């Protein structure tokens with residue numbers, strides 16, 4: 001008899017739990033999508049500016065000096081700090 005009395009409550013609790021977990025999943029998914037969106041926005045901004053890429057520091061394979069990538073000299077697919085190093089490297 002006791003079981004029959006509490007059975008509706010158990011069903012109700014299961015339904016409530018199911019509902020809450022669905023809500024939680026939905027919120028988490030929304031948060032994730034928001035995160036993705038902001039990440040994409042940041043990437044797009046970075047691509048538009050192009051400054052991060054060009055001001056990236058690279059190491060010269062000949063003298064070992066760090067210099068901005070956009071100021072380098074390319075020779076045989078390698079990036080050197082100066083024409084001098086490119087010739088000698």
Ligand SMILES: [Zn+2]
Pocket residue numbers: 060061062063064065080081082085
């Ligand atoms: Zn160099």
